[in-house]
Amino acid sequence: MPAEPSALPRRLTVDTDAQTLSIEWTDGHRTDFPLDGLRRACPCAECMGGHEHMGTLPDPVVFRLPALMRWEKVRVDPVGSYAVRIRWDDGHDSGIYTWKRLRATCPCDACSS
Ligand SMILES: [Zn+2]
Ligand SMILES: [Zn+2]
Numbered sequence: 001m002p003a004e005p006s007a008l009p010r011r012l013t014v015d016t017d018a019q020t021l022s023i024e025w026t027d028g029h030r031t032d033f034p035l036d037g038l039r040r041a042c043p044c045a046e047c048m049g050g051h052e053h054m055g056t057l058p059d060p061v062v063f064r065l066p067a068l069m070r071w072e073k074v075r076v077d078p079v080g081s082y083a084v085r086i087r088w089d090d091g092h093d094s095g096i097y098t099w100k101r102l103r104a105t106c107p108c109d110a111c112s113s
Contacts, residue, residue: 007103012084014074019067021074021086023102031106036067040107043093043103063107077082 003028014035023031043060045051072087076086079096087093106112 007099007113009099012076013102014076016070016074019070021076025103029103029106029112031102033102033107034063035071036068036069037063037065037107038086038097039071039092040065042086042092043097043101044092044094046094057101057105060105060112062105064104 003044008026009023010026013022013109014020015022016035021033021035023033024029035053038061040073043056048054048056051061071089073089075093077085079085082100083096083098085096097103
């Protein structure tokens, strides 16, 4: 499934000091995810409660909740050209975060209003 042009990343940055994962998109938009929220929004079948829910977007409220823990060793690996796999400090790495999904869940005021 090819990503739409507007949903392609130009740059992805993980900042463990700020506890954010930031994506600059080719259309100039910028998305800042709190790491803890992104972990809670893990799109894998296990975290989503079954394969039938994997297409469901996470409740944006997870990005506004206070972080429960700090994530210091987050590793982001590309999956083809359409997604990234994120490996978390707790060893969990089954979540494939597609660009499309990440863009669709952008928690900024402009996207979530
Ligand atoms: Zn998961
Ligand atoms: Zn946005």
